[in-house]
Amino acid sequence: MKKPAQQPKQIAPRGRTAVAKTPTLADIAAEVGVTKITVSRALNTPDQLSPATLEKVLAAIKRSGYTPNLLAGSLSSNRSKLIVALVPSISGAMFTATMQNVAEHLQQHGYQLLIGQAGYDDAREDALLEAVIGRRPDGIILTGIVHSTQARQKLRAARIPVVETWDLTPKPIDMLVGFSHPAIGKAAADYLWQRGCRRPAIISPDDRRARLRAEAFAAFYAAKKIAVPSVEAPAPTPMGDGRTGLAALLHDHPRIDGVFCGSDNLALGALVEAKARGIFVPQQLKVIGYGDQSYGKDADPPLTSVRIDGAAIGRIAAEMLMARATGQMPKKKIVDIGFSISERASA
Amino acid sequence: MKKPAQQPKQIAPRGRTAVAKTPTLADIAAEVGVTKITVSRALNTPDQLSPATLEKVLAAIKRSGYTPNLLAGSLSSNRSKLIVALVPSISGAMFTATMQNVAEHLQQHGYQLLIGQAGYDDAREDALLEAVIGRRPDGIILTGIVHSTQARQKLRAARIPVVETWDLTPKPIDMLVGFSHPAIGKAAADYLWQRGCRRPAIISPDDRRARLRAEAFAAFYAAKKIAVPSVEAPAPTPMGDGRTGLAALLHDHPRIDGVFCGSDNLALGALVEAKARGIFVPQQLKVIGYGDQSYGKDADPPLTSVRIDGAAIGRIAAEMLMARATGQMPKKKIVDIGFSISERASA
DNA sequence: CCAGAAAATGTTACCGGTAACATGAAGGCT
DNA sequence: AGCCTTCATGTTACCGGTAACATTTTCTGG
Numbered sequence: 001m002k003k004p005a006q007q008p009k010q011i012a013p014r015g016r017t018a019v020a021k022t023p024t025l026a027d028i029a030a031e032v033g034v035t036k037i038t039v040s041r042a043l044n045t046p047d048q049l050s051p052a053t054l055e056k057v058l059a060a061i062k063r064s065g066y067t068p069n070l071l072a073g074s075l076s077s078n079r080s081k082l083i084v085a086l087v088p089s090i091s092g093a094m095f096t097a098t099m100q101n102v103a104e105h106l107q108q109h110g111y112q113l114l115i116g117q118a119g120y121d122d123a124r125e126d127a128l129l130e131a132v133i134g135r136r137p138d139g140i141i142l143t144g145i146v147h148s149t150q151a152r153q154k155l156r157a158a159r160i161p162v163v164e165t166w167d168l169t170p171k172p173i174d175m176l177v178g179f180s181h182p183a184i185g186k187a188a189a190d191y192l193w194q195r196g197c198r199r200p201a202i203i204s205p206d207d208r209r210a211r212l213r214a215e216a217f218a219a220f221y222a223a224k225k226i227a228v229p230s231v232e233a234p235a236p237t238p239m240g241d242g243r244t245g246l247a248a249l250l251h252d253h254p255r256i257d258g259v260f261c262g263s264d265n266l267a268l269g270a271l272v273e274a275k276a277r278g279i280f281v282p283q284q285l286k287v288i289g290y291g292d293q294s295y296g297k298d299a300d301p302p303l304t305s306v307r308i309d310g311a312a313i314g315r316i317a318a319e320m321l322m323a324r325a326t327g328q329m330p331k332k333k334i335v336d337i338g339f340s341i342s343e344r345a346s347a
Numbered sequence: 348m349k350k351p352a353q354q355p356k357q358i359a360p361r362g363r364t365a366v367a368k369t370p371t372l373a374d375i376a377a378e379v380g381v382t383k384i385t386v387s388r389a390l391n392t393p394d395q396l397s398p399a400t401l402e403k404v405l406a407a408i409k410r411s412g413y414t415p416n417l418l419a420g421s422l423s424s425n426r427s428k429l430i431v432a433l434v435p436s437i438s439g440a441m442f443t444a445t446m447q448n449v450a451e452h453l454q455q456h457g458y459q460l461l462i463g464q465a466g467y468d469d470a471r472e473d474a475l476l477e478a479v480i481g482r483r484p485d486g487i488i489l490t491g492i493v494h495s496t497q498a499r500q501k502l503r504a505a506r507i508p509v510v511e512t513w514d515l516t517p518k519p520i521d522m523l524v525g526f527s528h529p530a531i532g533k534a535a536a537d538y539l540w541q542r543g544c545r546r547p548a549i550i551s552p553d554d555r556r557a558r559l560r561a562e563a564f565a566a567f568y569a570a571k572k573i574a575v576p577s578v579e580a581p582a583p584t585p586m587g588d589g590r591t592g593l594a595a596l597l598h599d600h601p602r603i604d605g606v607f608c609g610s611d612n613l614a615l616g617a618l619v620e621a622k623a624r625g626i627f628v629p630q631q632l633k634v635i636g637y638g639d640q641s642y643g644k645d646a647d648p649p650l651t652s653v654r655i656d657g658a659a660i661g662r663i664a665a666e667m668l669m670a671r672a673t674g675q676m677p678k679k680k681i682v683d684i685g686f687s688i689s690e691r692a693s694a
Numbered sequence: 695c696c697a698g699a700a701a702a703t704g705t706t707a708c709c710g711g712t713a714a715c716a717t718g719a720a721g722g723c724t
Numbered sequence: 725a726g727c728c729t730t731c732a733t734g735t736t737a738c739c740g741g742t743a744a745c746a747t748t749t750t751c752t753g754g
Binding site: 024036037044069070072074077078 | 711712
Binding site for chain 1: 369370411412413414415416417418419420421422427428429431436437438440442443446447450459460461462463464475477478480481482483500501503504505506585586587590612615616619622641642644645647
């Protein structure tokens with residue numbers, strides 16, 4: 001017999017516990033005839049228990065379908081085994097490799113990754129960040145630099161290890177692994193310049209980091225007294241925007257001989273539009289993308305693109321957090337992983 | 348009396364609280380000169396407080412950079428305001444629209460969405476699910492049907508509202524919004540049949556739902572005594588796999604006149620390969636994809652594809668969960684949102 | 695001016711775990 | 725046998741919030 005419900009109507013068990021509850025440590029403990037802490041140990045440090053007790057406890061747990069309440073556990077131990085990553089957009093194929101790598105690394109250490117979608121909008125980012133901090137994860141991975149000073153302050157006050165990624169700043173909140181967007185813009189400009197482009201243009205997403213690249217690109221040419229026309233497309237840029245973007249540019253500047261696209265999607269769209277107009281790439285128009293997505297290789301002509309090692313970003317970010325989790329400081333708090341240009345036929 | 352010897356090591360405030368802590372409700376309360384509950388109310392039910400008190404409390408909160416510990420709050424109130432969604436892969440552009448919609452709907456109700464990547468592997472899915480249940484979210488959105496009976500039992504035992512999506516089953520764990528994969532396979536087969544395909548083939552991702560579509564497709568033709576050759580590609584299918592897939596099929600079956608592709612990526616790859624070989628689409632070879640991604644429209648020829656209203660799935664799933672959160676039962680626990688075929692030039 | 699209701703704030707008791715220390719039993723060694 | 729370890733388990737006190745009810749203060753109207 002295990003039901004001690006012989007009491008003469010315990011009177012509504014305190015509203016709080018009105019409906020049938022899910023089992024707790026105490027329930028399991030009572031059933032087996034040990035105390036809560038013993039059940040806790042069965043799950044967390046099983047080799048501290050005698051084999052006999054361990055077996056009985058685990059059996060009871062299995063029987064009941066008990067799932068430990070990690071809210072309670074985390075609250076008490078001040079460790080959540082949870083890492084939260086914030087990305088501007090789930091869709092962005094760019095961050096996929098990063099997240100994949102983070103997840104795999106964390107898993108090996110018994111940590112879990114959950115991902116939040118921040119959007120490219122600052123106000124929403126702040127709100128999301130607040131909610132994330134409130135859940136007291138053991139680490140936060142941010143895509144891009146947090147710009148709101150209030151958010152930065154809260155992150156610091158929370159004393160949660162933070163890795164900012166996919167960008168560079170001399171004063172990160174905590175740790176950082178990224179690369180320089182202006183350097184990319186400059187490198188792309190230099191690349192086109194050396195291949196003879198004298199009338200380039202830009203098609204860019206309207207997010208902050210894409211703008212940094214575009215501005216550096218334009219600055220390179222500005223130093224040579226060449227103005228660079230540009231168009232922007234709203235953030236999750238589909239291929240279609242590349243088509244219309246190039247069409248718009250050609251309308252005002254029919255003689256452009258190169259396009260720096262802020263995403264591979266845009267670049268692919270530009271290729272399609274060029275082909276539709278009978279413009280030869282790369283002879284008449286050079287096209288360079290950003291992201292070096294796998295599908296760029298299958299484009300016609302294959303797309304030249306700026307390559308970022310997103311997987312490396314994920315791996316390093318995860319390593320930094322795991323180092324922190326064991327109380328160490330990572331060797332370097334700021335890592336610039338750089339970039340390269342994958343040269344193919346389109347430029 | 349307890350220990351007679353009063354140890355003077357009152358210093359070091361109990362290991363647990365060794366390092367500098369982040370502020371808590373109690374800290375704020377003490378600073379302002381009220382009790383914890385008043386501070387709690389300032390944040391949760393501000394109109395219960397007098398304007399003067401409210402102002403003082405909020406000022407103190409702002410000053411300290413305090414962020415409420417939602418672990419504690421959720422534990423106590425038994426509400427987390429958190430919904431967790433599990434997707435097989437972050438990259439899958441398919442689920443993006445769904446997640447986007449879920450996030451937006453939830454946000455309006457003050458709920459937060461976090462996304463976990465389950466992978467296409469059952470064991471990992473179980474482990475992730477356990478960790479998710481442990482955090483006691485107010486709802487769980489699953490992509491696909493959970494197949495492990497143990498996982499199903501734990502989900503039920505946890506009494507957390509669950510929505511399974513992107514698939515159909517007569518006995519969901521709780522709620523469901525999806526569509527029939529076999530019906531899609533059959534419809535695609537019928538579509539090609541009516542357009543004269545008599546020697547079709549299949550290129551399919553190797554995940555469970557894609558297989559359901561492929562099998563139903565083959566079954567349709569089998570009923571007409573036509574065997575359908577097929578190749579599989581590992582789960583996050585890049586375009587390249589569509590190229591090599593079609594190449595492999597053509598090698599063994601040079602006369603195929605149609606391909607049912609399990610993803611738009613695969614279909615695009617097939618188009619590229621066909622073009623490279625000088626095979627005319629759709630005259631010699633009809634190609635139909637699945638997903639109806641936006642970039643299919645810009646392919647050459649534009650891609651015919653099975654369209655799923657992923658946004659609707661997200662919206663309905665979110666509505667179901669929000670209904671549950673307010674104690675109601677949604678009108679229907681099972682919703683079949685169906686599908687359609689976006690007819691374009693490729694088939 | 696005061697009873698009674700409404701508004702503002704407080705008290706107490708948890709939520710379900712874990713840290714730290716305490717205790718009892720079993721084993722090793724001289 | 726006696727004492728010290730080590731192993732297995734228990735006790736106590738929180739972690740940082742919120743529910744439910746209690747109390748005090750302020751506001752009404754007769």
